[in-house]
Amino acid sequence: MITSISENIDQVSAQIAKACHLAGRSSDSVSLLAVSKTRPAEDIRAAYACGLIRFGENYLQEALDKIEQLSDLPLEWHFIGPIQSNKTRPIAEQFDWVHSVDRFKIGQRLSDQRPPGMAPLNICLQVNISREESKSGCLPEEAPALARQLSALPGIRLRGLMAIPKASDDEQEQRRAFADLRHLLQQLNSDLPGLDTLSMGMSGDLNPAIAEGATIVRIGTALFGARAPKNA
Ligand SMILES: *Cc1c(COP(=O)(O)O)cnc(C)c1O
Numbered sequence: 001m002i003t004s005i006s007e008n009i010d011q012v013s014a015q016i017a018k019a020c021h022l023a024g025r026s027s028d029s030v031s032l033l034a035v036s037k038t039r040p041a042e043d044i045r046a047a048y049a050c051g052l053i054r055f056g057e058n059y060l061q062e063a064l065d066k067i068e069q070l071s072d073l074p075l076e077w078h079f080i081g082p083i084q085s086n087k088t089r090p091i092a093e094q095f096d097w098v099h100s101v102d103r104f105k106i107g108q109r110l111s112d113q114r115p116p117g118m119a120p121l122n123i124c125l126q127v128n129i130s131r132e133e134s135k136s137g138c139l140p141e142e143a144p145a146l147a148r149q150l151s152a153l154p155g156i157r158l159r160g161l162m163a164i165p166k167a168s169d170d171e172q173e174q175r176r177a178f179a180d181l182r183h184l185l186q187q188l189n190s191d192l193p194g195l196d197t198l199s200m201g202m203s204g205d206l207n208p209a210i211a212e213g214a215t216i217v218r219i220g221t222a223l224f225g226a227r228a229p230k231n232a
Helices: 002-022 041-049 060-069 085-094 104-113 140-151 171-189 206-211
Strands: 031-035 054-057 076-079 097-101 121-126 156-162 197-199 216-219
Touching: 002 031, 002 041, 002 206, 041 060, 054 060, 060 076, 060 085, 085 104, 097 104, 097 156, 104 121, 104 140, 104 156, 121 140, 121 197, 140 156, 140 171, 156 171, 171 197, 171 206, 197 216, 206 216
Parallel strands: 031 054, 031 216, 054 076, 076 097, 097 121, 121 156, 156 197
Antiparallel strands: none
16 A cells, blocks of 8 residues: 555656646646545555645545644645535634635634634635536636635635636646636736635646646545545
């Protein structure tokens, strides 16, 4: 198991380096977020032993258990799943980043509940870039006003945008969705300079995401193998 995680990390790192090279970007312009949802703490230890420090989790209770079990390691924790407004406090207290803020109320609660003395919580605004009926994320046209409101909150620091585009086998279509997110970030930056993050690209679409400017790719399956289906 440990060997295979280490081989997978080498493979994904090489894929990122190659995609960066093709895009004329330096390979340290993309950071690898290891999505460890459903994986045991031992897998995270194994990945840490191979040099990974950033881990993304979707399910709060599961994440809190692992954060506690791994508190001896200097890890950076990213919350990337849907957020219920009555569950914001532990997120504000225990995470370094949240990629899935899609409404003002959540940002406001995270800001209020961020403990004084901790650095502001890094935030991405999640955008429903493919306008899918059932997807989380604000609509692209809502992003400018929301970004302005979120960037005024003292306990959080708006860093950029996150999206999960509609699944597609067509690389051109994937690229278009990522390009839309990049253009939206450029538009926001004319008003709110300093937004430096595009969280986009997963195991199946990291090449087009990097070609269109991803700065964080969120990779689960390609590092840890296929996940068992989550019971409802
Ligand atoms: C599960 C998940 C990922 C990782 O997906 P893989 O296809 O396993 O790489 C990335 N981002 C989010 C928001 C996820 O929920």
